[in-house]
Amino acid sequence: MAGRSVILNRMQGGERLARYRTLLVAYGLIVVLIIVAGILNPHFVSPGNLRQQLVLATFLGMAAAGETVVILTGGIDLSLPWNLNFAAIVLTQVAGGSNAPGRVALAFAAALLVASVVGLINGLGVTLLQIHSLVMTLGMNAVLLGLTLVYTNGTPQGAAPDLAKKLASGRVGPLPWALVLWAAVSIALIFILKRTTFGRRLYAIGNNVRAAYLSGVPIRRVQIGAYTLCGFCMGLTGILLTGYSSQSYLQMGDPYLLPAIAAVVIGGTSILGGSGGYGGTIVGAITVVLLQNTLSVAGISPAGQQVLYGVIILFMLFVYGREGKVRE
Numbered sequence: 203m204a205g206r207s208v209i210l211n212r213m214q215g216g217e218r219l220a221r222y223r224t225l226l227v228a229y230g231l232i233v234v235l236i237i238v239a240g241i242l243n244p245h246f247v248s249p250g251n252l253r254q255q256l257v258l259a260t261f262l263g264m265a266a267a268g269e270t271v272v273i274l275t276g277g278i279d280l281s282l283p284w285n286l287n288f289a290a291i292v293l294t295q296v297a298g299g300s301n302a303p304g305r306v307a308l309a310f311a312a313a314l315l316v317a318s319v320v321g322l323i324n325g326l327g328v329t330l331l332q333i334h335s336l337v338m339t340l341g342m343n344a345v346l347l348g349l350t351l352v353y354t355n356g357t358p359q360g361a362a363p364d365l366a367k368k369l370a371s372g373r374v375g376p377l378p379w380a381l382v383l384w385a386a387v388s389i390a391l392i393f394i395l396k397r398t399t400f401g402r403r404l405y406a407i408g409n410n411v412r413a414a415y416l417s418g419v420p421i422r423r424v425q426i427g428a429y430t431l432c433g434f435c436m437g438l439t440g441i442l443l444t445g446y447s448s449q450s451y452l453q454m455g456d457p458y459l460l461p462a463i464a465a466v467v468i469g470g471t472s473i474l475g476g477s478g479g480y481g482g483t484i485v486g487a488i489t490v491v492l493l494q495n496t497l498s499v500a501g502i503s504p505a506g507q508q509v510l511y512g513v514i515i516l517f518m519l520f521v522y523g524r525e526g527k528v529r530e
Contacts, residue, residue, distance in 0.1 A: 228468050228485045235492040242499045253378065255491055260380040261442055263487035265458045266465040267391055268321075268435030270483045271428045273466055274395070276408045276475030277335035279432050281324060282462060284346035286455035289317040289440035291350060294360030294450040306363045314437040320346065321433020325426035350452070358450045366445030380442060387438070391480045404428060408475025464514050465490045
């Protein structure tokens with residue numbers, strides 16, 4: 203037993219060291235991107251613009267929060283674009299242009315509830331029906347696309363409530379409200395992942411679902427909870443994006459799928475599950491946003507940016523795949 207404990211401790215220490223190296227690379231990349239962007243456009247490194255980059259990272263970081271939880275279990279949620287989009291449209295439709303506190307509260311609750319229910323359905327499909335998460339969530343994304351078109355007749359109506367605009371673009375003192383909200387969500391999620399039984403079970407399932415089951419972990423309940431929490435994060439992201447753009451519109455979630463996954467893997471979370479955390483995803487989200495804007499300053503097209511995200515994800519999958527073989 204003692205020998206086995208030593209081996210496990212060494213393996214865990216090696217995993218932590220590998221993750222720290224990944225985070226170090228991400229921090230270094232942030233510095234390099236800021237320097238390169240500053241050379242290409244000196245205005246880029248102004249305090250106001252850097253603060254704006256952090257606000258943009260907030261939206262991606264919120265979306266990537268849900269992906270982090272699901273990916274830690276060894277799954278993935280590809281319904282992000284239209285779950286986010288549908289929640290945004292529900293927000294503006296229910297609010298109906300009103301800023302009455304009761305109506306706005308109902309609109310916020312409806313948007314978060316709808317997105318969470320989508321996550322719940324994803325979790326039920328993955329656990330009870332044994333549908334692979336990639337297939338289940340991709341199918342759900344297509345269903346949501348169709349429902350959105352039927353619900354809006356192809357033309358979403360309604361403006362974002364003032365509260366959503368304030369959360370996305372307003373300030374509390376020198377700090378944007380979006381950053382304050384992101385900090386609160388980040389602290390809560392990191393606490394859940396590191397200090398609660400639910401968080402430890404997520405890691406256990408991602409490491410070895412059979413071993414977790416034999417250890418008494420309620421696999422289905424934890425996975426369903428993970429997908430539901432992911433849906434909640436998509437709803438929150440949809441609310442913020444609607445406030446930032448002052449309205450909901452079709453395909454507003456499409457630009458966030460690959461960047462969200464890229465933020466997770468850049469932050470050191472294994473795409474195969476079982477290791478990583480949201481602290482790294484925060485760094486990954488900032489890195490991806492800076493990368494996006496640096497590429498834009500350099501004149502790289504959005505299509506080229508999507509290619510780059512795909513290359514990053516494939517590269518990280520290759521790296522984590524090799525690590526998995528070594529652990530076996």
